[in-house]
Amino acid sequence: MTADAFLFWFLAFVTLASGLSVILMSNPIYSALCLAMTMVGISALFVTLNAFFIAGVQLIVYAGAVMVLFTMVIMLFDLKKDVQAFTKGKFTGAVKIASVGLLAGLVVGAIAMSVSLMGEKTTDNPVMVGTGMETTKALGNILFSKYIFGFEALGVLLLVIAVGAVALARSKGGTHEH
Amino acid sequence: MNTEFITNIGLTHYLVLAALLFVIGMAGVLVRRNVIVLLMSIELMLNSVNLTFVAFSKYLGILDGHIMVFFVMTIAAAEAAVGLALAVSIFKRFNEVNIRFFEHLKG
Numbered sequence: 001m002t003a004d005a006f007l008f009w010f011l012a013f014v015t016l017a018s019g020l021s022v023i024l025m026s027n028p029i030y031s032a033l034c035l036a037m038t039m040v041g042i043s044a045l046f047v048t049l050n051a052f053f054i055a056g057v058q059l060i061v062y063a064g065a066v067m068v069l070f071t072m073v074i075m076l077f078d079l080k081k082d083v084q085a086f087t088k089g090k091f092t093g094a095v096k097i098a099s100v101g102l103l104a105g106l107v108v109g110a111i112a113m114s115v116s117l118m119g120e121k122t123t124d125n126p127v128m129v130g131t132g133m134e135t136t137k138a139l140g141n142i143l144f145s146k147y148i149f150g151f152e153a154l155g156v157l158l159l160v161i162a163v164g165a166v167a168l169a170r171s172k173g174g175t176h177e178h
Numbered sequence: 179m180n181t182e183f184i185t186n187i188g189l190t191h192y193l194v195l196a197a198l199l200f201v202i203g204m205a206g207v208l209v210r211r212n213v214i215v216l217l218m219s220i221e222l223m224l225n226s227v228n229l230t231f232v233a234f235s236k237y238l239g240i241l242d243g244h245i246m247v248f249f250v251m252t253i254a255a256a257e258a259a260v261g262l263a264l265a266v267s268i269f270k271r272f273n274e275v276n277i278r279f280f281e282h283l284k285g
Contacts, residue, residue: 023206104201161256168263
C-alpha cells in the first residue's frame, strides 16, 4: 500500500468517524468539537487533492471562524441538559433513517455506475492543476477576471448578512407580545 | 482478493466519501432537534459538496471548481451567522433551542 492510499484511508476514517459523532453526541459542545475535527480532516483531504490554498482557507474560515462562532453561541446558552436531543417516535425515526440509507445507496450506486462512463481522464490523474503556488496564482487570476461579478455579489451579500445578523440578534424574538 | 480498490485511489473514492458525509449531515438534520446541531449538520453537508467540487476540479484539470468552493464557503459562513442569530433570538424568547419552538415564529 502506497503512502497516498494509506493517507486517504486514514483521513476518510477520521472524517467519517468524527462526522458520525457530530450527529450522535447528545451534548452540543462535543458535537462542535467533532465538527472541528471533521473540518480539519476535510482540509487534509484538500491537501491530498493538491488544493493547498483551499485547504488553508478551509482551516482558517471553518475550523477557525465558524467553529468559534458555534462554540461562542453554545457557551452563551445554558445547555447542560439537552432535553430530547433526538426526535421522538420510533417509527418516524426508523423511516427517516431508512430514507437516508436509501439516499446513500442511490448516490453510491450512481457514482459506481457512472464512473466507468466518464472516460479515461478521470480514472487516474494525468492532469494536475499545477503544484504549489501556481494553483494559487491561477486561482487569483480566474477569481478577479472571469468571476469578478460573483465576487462583488459575495461582498454585497456579506454586508447584508452582517447587518441582518446584528438586527436579528437585537430583536426580542417574533412579533408576539411578551 | 482484488486489492486494486484499496491501493489505487481515484475519483470514485473521493466521490463516495463525499456522498457518505452528505448523508451523515442529512441524517443529522432529520434526526436531531437542537437548532445548533442542525446548523452543524448543514455545514457538514456543504463541506462534502466542497470535497466533490475539489475532487472533480483536480481530476478534470479545470480550476473553476475551486472558485465554486470559495463561493460555497462564503455562503456557508453567512448562513451560519444568520442561523445562529436566529438561535439566539429563539433562546431569548423560550430559554431553549429546540426546533419545535420554530412553529411559534410569526411575522
